[in-house]
Amino acid sequence: MNLIFEKSVKGRKCDILPKLDVEPVALPENLQRETAPRLPEMSETDVSRHYTELNKQVHGVNCGFYPLGSCTMKYNPRIDEEAAALEGFTNIHPLAPKSTVRGALEVLETLQADLCEITGMDGMTFEPAAGAHGEFTGVLLIKQYHDSHNDTKRTKIIVPDSAHGTNPATAAMCGYQVVNIPSAPDGCVDLDALRSVLGEDTAGLMLTNPNTVGIFDENILEITKLVHEAGGLCYYDGANTNAIMGVVRPGDMGFDCIHLNLHKTFATPHGGGGPGAGAVGCKEFLKPFLPHSALMDRPGRVQVRAFMGNFLVCVRALAYVMTLGREGIPEAATNAVLNANYLMQKIKGTFTPAFDRICMHEFVLDLSGYEKETGVSALDVAKSLIDYGMHPPTMYFPLIVHEALMLEPTETESKETLDWAADVFRKLYELGKTDPEFMHNAPHNTPIGRPDEVKAARNPIVRYTFA
């Protein structure tokens, strides 16, 4: 299809500006541009058709199955959007006096109480803008805690090699040295490796449980105990909270400080660049180090984000928690886990699970053997799925599995959808053995098949060149 600039016709318009009813004021001459901006000139019909055409070329969760892994909930209930669109919330001015926005504060207070209960924490801030910002804030709590004890010899943060890349980045941004420890063959923490790096210089450990390959680390109590005995604190990356919410609590696992990606676990469309919210929770003894916020008046302490953070994400989260309730929250988690295990068992016998054991909310297929046998790679399978109207799983992640496909069906998918998806995987498994060439060239039915990712990364063209 043509670009919007190519559809532009000189002089065509769709005016949407109201008539000027005040005295016109010109900008100072030095601020005026010398040439007119080259905006596309189109009618309203043309604009509407252009974007509808674009919309037809993408695949979203409203179009079909979307088992992208390490991504958590995809379908966001409409009621949460409705709550966030209420005018009483959307029309608040950020500088409105606190006494006039009691309702908004009540949202945060209620959400704080509910999420502290779900996670086993005692205090929480909703200021951080998203996950990485939450991690940064959380690890700074740990740093301040050690500083407050004049315990300056603690310079290292331990991160397992299966962690999300943001964990080591966070630790480094906070001024810590990152100590990577290898995972055991089952993707869990290797206790001996952990013991060997613990010591007087340990500031803390960053961990997500279930871990990045979708397995619940059964040694978690031993892990947090070892870190505490060495004098370090335990940080919980809430990336995978969907699998455990309402069932087990990070606070009971021995974690001192956590972040939740409200946009991943509590209903906000994500993956498009935001906004998100990285709520940070902590145990009682870390509460004095929480930042200043609308919820907690801490004159003199820094605020990590302006005003109330990304407030409307918190409204969606509260709507989600309140509509699901005490029974619904654990039910969503158990459905996410059940769906992942069901799909894994249905696919097993064709593509091989990287870890053949009960998984949590997601699982990883290891296609390295299949690739050696047939020449069909994880990428080829992912591309072939698109022809069936399925969004590909996450590819080549986590890095500890070669030729990885990571599937996360989520809590909202029906048995029929999962059966259909498993059938598609089984068909492709057979197809790769008989016609690998067909799969090397997939997808066959899409407007764009295999964009040159290397060229796009090396020589990105992000600006239209006018003729």
Add this chain to the structure above:
Amino acid sequence: MTINPELKYSRDHEWVKEEDGLLVIGISDFAQDALGDLVFVNLPEVGDAVTAGEAFGDVESVKAVSDLLSPVSGTVAEINEELLDAPEKLNEDPYGAWIIKVSDVTATEELLDAAAYEAFCAEA
């Protein structure tokens, strides 16, 4: 996969050679093939200290970012700035495209000769 018989290799798939009193470091053909097409290289600065077994930079492919692990401890004497604009050189000519040169070497990992490295890759 090719292995240059004149170089020594680390178990992290870096190659090392001595040249004019400096140790020159690059990545092997095996490494560039496993990484895939590289689109970005992050290099240290001249004068930075490198430590054996620790990262001195990273390379990015469309799949992933991977650390470059130094096989030696010492001081960065030169960096191959050409790679910043043309990371594909590491794919096209892994044994020609050096990454850094290190001076004042204080420690070196146990390195493999070409035959031992070939056996090591065969196991990987």
